[in-house]
Amino acid sequence: MSWQPNRRSDTTLQQQIVQWITANVERGDWAAGTKLPTQRQLAMQFDVNRSTVQQALEELRAMGILEAKVGSGVYVTHNSWHALIQQTQPNWQTYIETSIHKPNYHTIQLINEYEQRDGIIRLGTGELAPNLLPIKEIEASLQELSFEPKALGYSSPQGNDQLRAAICEYVQKRGITAEPQNVCIVSGALQALQLIAVGLLEQGSIVFQDPTSYLNSVHPFQSVGMQMISIDRNEQLAQTLTQRKRKKQAVFYAIPTLHNPTGHVWTAREKEQLYEACQASRIPIIEDDIYHELLFEETSPPIKAMDSSGQVLYIGSVSKTLSPGLRIGWLIGPTTVIKRLADIKMQTDYGSSAISQEIVWHWLQSGKYEKHLLHLRQQLQERADFVEQLLQKTFKDIASWNKPKGGFYIWLKFHQSIVDKAFFIKLLQQRVLLNPGYIYNPQDHHHIRLSYAYASYEELQNGLKILYECAVEEVVR
Template sequence: MYIDWKPDRSSNQSLHQQIVDWMQQHIIRGDWPVGTRLPSQRILADTFDVNRSTIISAIDELIADGLLETKAGSGTFVSNNTWNVLISTKRLDWKNYVQSGIHEPNLTTIQDINHYETDPHMIRLGTGELSPSLLPTHLIEATFHTTSFKTLSLGYSEPKGDKRLRQYICDYLQTKGITTSISSIMIVSGGLQALQLIAVGLLQKGSMILHESPSYINSVHPFQSAGMHLVGLPNQGQERIPEQIKRIHKKQKASLFYTIPTFNNPTNTTWTHEERLELLSICQQEQIPIIEDDVYSDLWFDQEPPRSLKSLDTEGLVLYIGSMSKTLSPGLRIGWINGPVTVIDRLADIKMQTDYGSSALSQHLVAEWLASGQYAQHVAWLRHKLRERRDFTLSLLNQHFKGIAEWDVPQGGFYIWLKLNKPIVNRYLFQQAIKENILINPGFIYEPQNNSHLRVSYSYASKEQLAYGIETLAKIIQK
C-alpha cells in the first residue's frame, strides 16, 4: 500500500482528525477492502510527517469505531466486524478481482524499489538507467526546434512503426554486421514490450523458457504472466550453458533461450566470440530460437565487444531486441525487434491490438538523431562519462568493500555484480539500507535464493551520492 497524501498543516482541523477522516473515507468508499493491511505505525508516521503518537491515537479511534482491528504479531487491518460489513454492503469486492488477475504481481522488493525510486531523497545505488546529467535533454529540445515537421505524421503509425525510422535502424544495424530490411523490423515501446509481445504472440501456455541465471527476466514477468515455465541455467560452473541446453532439451522440449550476451544485466558478463558460436550451433541443432537482448552493446569502454549473435546467425534463429532506453533516453520508449518477416508481422498485429503504435514524436526524434549522426556522437561521449563513473565507483569499492566483497571490473554497460563474502543479502539488509535513504538491488530479485550479491550501478547516482551511499552501505553490512 503506497500513500501519496499528507495532512494539511495550514488547516484549522487537527492533524489527528485529518488522518482519521482520510482513513475513514478510504475504508467506507471501499478503496481499502476488508482485510487490507495498513503500513506499520512508524511508516505511517514518516509518510504523514507526524509524531507516532498521532498515528496511534488515530488508529485507536478507528478501532473504537469498528473500522480497524489489530492482530497480535501481524499488524493493523481493515475490520471484518458487523458494522464494517454493513457499511460495505453491496460494494464490489475489488480485492478478489485484484488477486484473481492473470498477470503475476511483482516481488514485494521490486514493488518497493519502484516506489522508492520516485523519492528524490533516495540514493539509488542499483538503478538501471542513466542519470539526468547524462541525458541529452537540451540537444533533444534543440532537435525539436530545428527539425522540419512536414514529414511527421501525428496520427497512428503503420503496424511495424515509422518507415523512415526503420530504415535508419537498418543502416545502424549494418554497422553491427546485421544485414536486414525494414520489413523485418518492428518498433516497440522499449525492450520489455518486445518480450511481452513474444510471450503472448509466439508461445503456448506452459512453454519452457531457458535463460542464463541470474537474469533480468526474473525481476519482470513477461513470460511468467503468460503461463510460461522459466528454467535458469547457471553461467558459472563445470557445465557450460550450451551443454545444459542440450541436456535439458532432451528431457523436455524448450521453446526458446533468452540471453543478454553483451554486458549482461545484472552480472555484466560478456560472452566470447567462441561461446556465441557454440550457443548458435547447439540451438541450430536442437531448433531452439534465441532472444538476444542487446540493449547495452553500444556502451563499451576500451574495446568493442564480440559480434552479436544476430550478426552470426545464418538460419534466422535469433530474434534481436535493441533499445534507445539505455543510451538516449528511457522516457522516449523506443526499441525494436528484428527477426523473420512472418514473426514480425505476427507481433505487429498484436501490438496494434494493444497500443496502436509507439509515440510518433519519439520515433521522429530517434530517426533524426540516427540520420544526422548525433546518436553516434552522443554515444561516444556517453561511453567516456560512464567509464569515468565506473572508475570512480571502483575506487570507492576498493576503499570500503575490500575484505567484505569481491567484484570484476566492468568493460562496459551499467553494472558491477558485487559478491559479498557472507550471504547476508536479504529483505532485512534492504530495509536497513532504506532507513539510511539508500536503495539497493539485491541479488534475490534476479535469482531466487541468491543471498550473496548486489547489483551496483554507476550510471545513475551522482559522485557525491555514490561516495556516501557506498561508504554507508559498507558500514551497514559490517554491522
C-alpha cells in the same frame, strides 16, 4: 410504511424485504441507530410469515447493516454505510488475486516506489542520471524537425518507415543484415518480451535463461504461463537443452553483451556455442542487446550477426543510451514473426509514440546518436573508475568484483551471505536504495547490483560509506 413485497416477482419475498430495508438505509431514511419495528409488526406490514421477516433480518445482520441489542430490538448499525459499500462494490481483491499477471516481488515493488522519492541515494538503478541525458540536444531536435501531418498520427503497424530503415542501416555496422520489413518498433525492450510471450509461445512453453537473470525481476513470461528454466552454458549445453525441452516449445533468453545484472560480456566462442546448441534443438534465441553501445571497448559481433536462418530475435533500444522516456526500442526477426507481433502491438497500444519515433530517426540519420554515445561512454567510464577507487579503498576485505567493461553496473559479491530482505530494508531506512542479488536469483544472498550511472558523485561516496558500514555490522554479527 405502506410497501409490500410483490408475490408475482421472480425474487423471493425474503430477498425483496432485504432489498427494501437496504434501500431505506442507502437513502438515509433509516439513519445509523434507527430502531426497526418488531418482527411481528414487519410481518403484518409485509403480509408475510414472521419466519420470512426473521430470515431477512438475519441476512441483514450478517451483512453488517443491522445489529440486534438484547432486550432492546434491532437497529441500523453505525457502520452500515461501510457494509453497504462492501456489498455493492465488486470484490476487487478477489479479481486481483485471481488475475493472470502475477505481482512482482515485494522488494522490487519497494524499489519502484522509492526510486521516485526525493532524498533517496539510488545505488542500483538501471537508468542514466538526468545530467547524462542530452536534454538540450533533444530540445534542439524538436526545432530542427519538420513534422508532416501524417507523422503526428498513428504510425504503420511495424512503426515509422524511415526509422525502421535507419535502424537497418545502423545495425549493419554490427554485422546484422535486415530490411525494414524485419523490424518492429516497440515501446522499450520489455514490450518486445511481452509481445513474444503472448504472440509466439503457447502456455507451458519453456524459457531457458542463465541462472542469474533479469527475467527473474520481471514477469513477462511467467504471468502468461511459461516455465522458466535456469541452465548452465557448459560443454553439455546442446544435450541438456534437448533433454529439458523434450516436445515443448522453447526459447533461450540471452544478454551476451553487458549482461544484466552481472555485467559479463560473452566471448565469440560462447556466442557460437549457444547458437549451435539452440540450432541443434531448433530453439529460437531472444538476444537482448540494449547495453552493447555502452561498452568501453569493442567486442565480438552479436549472435544475430551469425544468424542465417532467422533463428534469433534481436532486441535493441535507446532507453539506456538516449532517454528512457522516449520509450523506443526495436525487435528484428523474420518477416512472419514481425508481422504477427506488430498486429498484437496494434491491438494493445496502436503504435509507439509518433513524436518519439521522429526524434530517434533524426538522431540516427544525422549522426547525433553516435556522437552522443562517444561522450556518454566517456562519462560512464569516469564514473566506473570513481566507484572502483572507492571500492578498493574500503570494500576489498569484505567483497570482490570484476572491473566493469561498460554499461551501468558492478556485480559486487560479499564474502559472506548477508544480502537478504532485512539487509535491503536496513539500507532503505538509511535512504540508500540498492538492487539485491536475490531478485535476479532467489538463492543469491551474496551479490548486489551496484550502479554508477545514476547517483551523483557525492551520493555515490555517501551511499557506499553507508553500505560498507551496514555490511560490516552484518559480517561481525
